[in-house]
Amino acid sequence: MAEQKRHVVTHLMLERLVGIHKKIKSGTYPNTRQLAEEFNEGKGIATISRDIEFLRDRFGAPIEYDSAHRGYYYTEDFDMPLNSISPEKIGPLFAAKMMLSHFKGTPLYDEVSNVIDFLADSVPQGNSEILKRIALPPAPQLLIEEKTWSVIMNSLQSNTVIEFDYNGRWNTETSHRKVHPYQLVMDDGKYFLYGYSEERKDTRLFALSRIKNPIEAEESFILPNDYDFESHCGGGKFGSFSSGQKDHYKIEFYESARQMVKDCIWADDQVLYDDESRDCTTIEFSSTQFFAIEEWILAQGCYAKPLEPEWLVEDWKDHIREMVKLASQP
Secondary structure (H helix, E strand, O other): OOOOOOOOOOHHHHHHHHHHHHHHHOOOOOOHHHHHHHHOOOOOHHHHHHHHHHHHHHOOOOEEEEOOOOEEEEOOOOOOHHHHOOHHHOHHHHHHHHHHHHHOOOHHHHHHHHHHHHHHHHOOOOOHHHHHHOOOOOOOOOOOOHHHHHHHHHHHHHOEEEEEEEEOOOOOOEEEEEEEEEEEEEEOOEEEEEEEEOOOOEEEEEEHHHEEEEEEEEEEOOOOOOOOHHHHOOOEOOOOOOOOOOEEEEEEEEOOHHHHHHOOOOEOOOEEEEEHHHOEEEEEEEEOOHHHHHHHHHHOHHHEEEEEOHHHHHHHHHHHHHHHHHHHOO
16 A cells, blocks of 8 residues: 655645635635645645645644536535634644754744744734744754754654764764664754664664764665653653653752752652751662763752762762862962
């Protein structure tokens, strides 16, 4: 059976779909030629035909062709789901636009942003200008080549193996990788490709800014059922890092850091308890994200102390010794 062709929904396509819907709903029995002349500058009857199929298949529109009137009509009352969005429910669109701002500077941002603006303006009393009243603090933006985005997005849609040159964070020598792309992961303004590395015979994260010369290989792969990055984090919620080894952590926080640790859920199984006599809050949890956890502890300075696991305690002490050496230098 032939695979169903994927349709990329752009803001221009949404505008056509809304216009086609209104013409059919008006009861004037428009045909593809008339619709193409009005909504596609008369150049794309095939495009209008695909739009009508999209309305029927994806939106459930009851569209039929009337040979007597030589045009399309609805067999029963129908309204597009876009028109049923109330002003009170427009909030999630605003939130999506804010989250999308992390993708500024990438090909993904402009098109999806235009779609969100179109949806906001389509709602009665909706206004995309309100988005300017909601802000995120500025964050560093990575420089990512458009070709990298294009190759990765195409491979994610078609489950195609990709190859590229890569420089790691610790191993800075360039190596060639062959990867089965599973997910695109965003973490604090940084973007990673999560997938299976044939060279390492395991899953890995690759920073998009360090991927060079990407190409799609002439082979595909089967996406495993457990492909989701979050399922490999051992219940931890510390961003884009996973070692594959799950450990139990016990950490003490003092003074101003106590409220910080209480403000969030850091892991699925976290347990918090206070010792007011020591001005201390202790957290225990499980995670596979040791590197991010160690950075989290070090970022609290003298207000955090790891107690378990033992290897983390020793590594934390080594970092402190090195900082003391740096501080003692002239």
